[in-house]
Amino acid sequence: MKKEHVLIIRFSALGDVAMTVPVVKALAEQYPHVHFTMLSRGFARPLFEDIAPNVSFMEANLKDEYHGVRGLNTLYRRLTAKHFTAIADLHNVLRSDYLRLRFNLGRFRVEHINKHRMGKRRLVAKNNKLLEQQPTAIENYCEVFERLGYPLRAPLLSPQGGEVPKRQAQEHGTPASSPPWGDKRGALIGLAPFAAHRGKIYPRQLMEQVVSQLCENHPDCQILLFGGGKQEMDVFANWCARYPQCISASSQCNGLKEELQLMQQLNVMISMDSANMHLASLVGTPVVSIWGATHPYAGFMGFGQKEENAVQIDLPCRPCSIYGNKPCHRGDYACLQDIPPSLVIEKVERVLSSHPTPHPLPLTTHPSI
Numbered sequence: 001m002k003k004e005h006v007l008i009i010r011f012s013a014l015g016d017v018a019m020t021v022p023v024v025k026a027l028a029e030q031y032p033h034v035h036f037t038m039l040s041r042g043f044a045r046p047l048f049e050d051i052a053p054n055v056s057f058m059e060a061n062l063k064d065e066y067h068g069v070r071g072l073n074t075l076y077r078r079l080t081a082k083h084f085t086a087i088a089d090l091h092n093v094l095r096s097d098y099l100r101l102r103f104n105l106g107r108f109r110v111e112h113i114n115k116h117r118m119g120k121r122r123l124v125a126k127n128n129k130l131l132e133q134q135p136t137a138i139e140n141y142c143e144v145f146e147r148l149g150y151p152l153r154a155p156l157l158s159p160q161g162g163e164v165p166k167r168q169a170q171e172h173g174t175p176a177s178s179p180p181w182g183d184k185r186g187a188l189i190g191l192a193p194f195a196a197h198r199g200k201i202y203p204r205q206l207m208e209q210v211v212s213q214l215c216e217n218h219p220d221c222q223i224l225l226f227g228g229g230k231q232e233m234d235v236f237a238n239w240c241a242r243y244p245q246c247i248s249a250s251s252q253c254n255g256l257k258e259e260l261q262l263m264q265q266l267n268v269m270i271s272m273d274s275a276n277m278h279l280a281s282l283v284g285t286p287v288v289s290i291w292g293a294t295h296p297y298a299g300f301m302g303f304g305q306k307e308e309n310a311v312q313i314d315l316p317c318r319p320c321s322i323y324g325n326k327p328c329h330r331g332d333y334a335c336l337q338d339i340p341p342s343l344v345i346e347k348v349e350r351v352l353s354s355h356p357t358p359h360p361l362p363l364t365t366h367p368s369i
Contacts, residue, residue, distance in 0.1 A: 002085060004034040006148070009099065010090040011062060013196070015275035015300075016137070017044040020090060021051065021282055022303050023141045026152050028052035034150070037082065046256040047282070062095055069098070076102045086148050089113065090141055111147045113140050116299075120322050123297055126329065129316075136299040186220030187352055190249075190262070190269035190285070192276030193235075194227045199293030199324035200272045202336055202344075204235060209341040210270070214348065215245045224249035224262060226276050268351040270344065273324065277302045288347045292336035293326065295319035309351060311344050 006027075010020050017040050027036055028051065035056070038048045042059040049057060058079075060066055066075040076099055087103045089096045089112035096112070103110045122130040135143075142152050193207045211223060223246045225236045236248040253259045256279075263269060263276075264283035271277040271287055273294045280287050281302035289302065291312040298319065301307060312318075318335050320326055328335075 002083075004031075004085050005083060006034060006036050006086045006088060006150070007039060007079060007082070007084040008036060008088045008090060009039045009096050011039075011041055011060075011093075011095070012091060013275065014043060015278045017041075018047060018275060018278035018282060019137045019300070019303065020141060021047050023138060023145070023152070024048065024055060025051050027145060027150060028055045030153060031150055037084070039079070043256070046260070072098050073102075075099070080106065085109065087111070088144050088148060090144060109148060111144045113144050115140065120298060123295065124319050124321055124326075126317070126320075131295075131297060133297045134299040136301065138303060140299070186222065187218050187267045188265055189214060189218075189221055189223045189348070189352075190226060190266040190271075190276075190280065191223055192226040192269065192271040192274060192280075194229075194232050195272040195274040195324065197293075197321075197324035199321050199326065199328065199333065199336075200274060200291075202272065202290045202292070202339065203333075206337075206339070206341050208239065210344050210348075211239060211243055211246065213341065213345050215243050217345070217349070218352075219245075221245055222247060224266065226250050226259065226263075268348055270348060273300065277305070281305055286351045288344065288351060290336075290339065290344065291319075292333065292339075293319060293321040293324045293328065298322050309347055311339060311347055313339055 008020065008024065010017050020038070024036060024038060027034070032054055035054050037056045037058055038044070039058045039060055042061065045057050045059060048055055060075055062071070066072055072095060086109040087100065089100045089110065092113045092115055100110055100112055116134050119132065119134045122128075123132065123134065145152065191211070193202060193204070195201050214221065214223065223243070225239065225246060225248050227236065228250055233248070233251065236246070236251070240246045240248055249262050250259060253262065260279060260283055263280045263285050266280070266285045269276065269280035269285050269287045271280065271289050273289060273291050277287050277289050281304060286309065287302050287305050288309050288311060289305065291310055294300070295312070295318060296307055296310055301310070313335065315335055317329050320329050
């Protein structure tokens with residue numbers, strides 16, 4: 001009997017790929033006799049390397065090595081050599097569509113994601129907007145596997161209490177470097193204040209007020225700053241100089257694995273609608289997420305996060321974009337500018353009060369995700 005081997009295709013940005021992790025992990029647990037191979041961009045490898053014995057990762061650089069139709073044909077030949085028994089396209093864009101076409105012609109079992117584009121168009125419409133919850137990314141992914149013959153039992157994807165339980169560090173592993181917060185025992189607050197698009201970024205001056213107030217409210221806290229790039233590092237350097245409790249965590253981490261290890265130990269993460277919201281969700285950290293041009297109704301809330309921890313204000317034009325990349329209809333980004341720092345702080349304080357400060361967990365080589 002031919003061994004079942006499922007190829008899962010999802011390229012795109014880090015946050016989108018991160019949302020596949022709970023589904024892949026649940027599949028691996030429920031179907032231990034099936035091997036699952038994740039095909040994605042190289043940056044996503046740390047998310048899948050240690051997820052389960054029957055999960056592996058394949059890297060594909062579509063910009064260079066597998067660029068264009070010729071490159072995709074080369075990739076297809078490489079993939080067919082693996083003798084997959086089913087193909088799950090969780091991306092559904094031109095490049096994955098072409099691969100899917102080749103697999104269909106080769107008589108493979110193939111299914112692809114329904115992105116519910118019509119519902120999302122109504123959600124962001126200027127006129128006759130329909131503010132209605134769309135199926136979540138997790139639900140869309142699960143539907144693909146159900147059609148392939150791998151339905152998932154609900155408990156595997158339904159965290160108790162509506163929130164991802166805090167993961168514990170693995171018992172085995174080589175200790176990483178000393179925690180950047182030293183011997184502090186106050187609250188550990190993560191802050192990821194940036195995103196790819198302006199429509200998802202809380203204004204810097206308002207976010208600094210959040211930082212200042214949290215430092216005042218919690219003199220023994222540490223605020224770990226997550227983000228990369230020169231602009232981000234310049235902002236972080238300024239905040240670290242002005243607020244001793246701030247630490248530029250990303251600059252002290254050696255890659256994504258160590259960032260996940262730090263996020264695993266936070267009491268709360270403050271994040272935009274961005275990849276860091278999803279990464280913190282994977283390791284069971286509560287997230288206070290800030291939403292501007294986008295909206296949780298589009299289906300991209302962090303896995304297991306409570307919507308009551310989402311910071312947003314009601315405006316007739318909101319949401320105006322699924323991904324935050326559209327110009328503001330009003331021109332003033334009131335959806336972000338009008339969010340008072342006190343609202344962010346209130347939600348952070350509520351999470352901190354319900355999650356007593358733990359002793360920092362020992363860092364391990366691999367987070368348990």
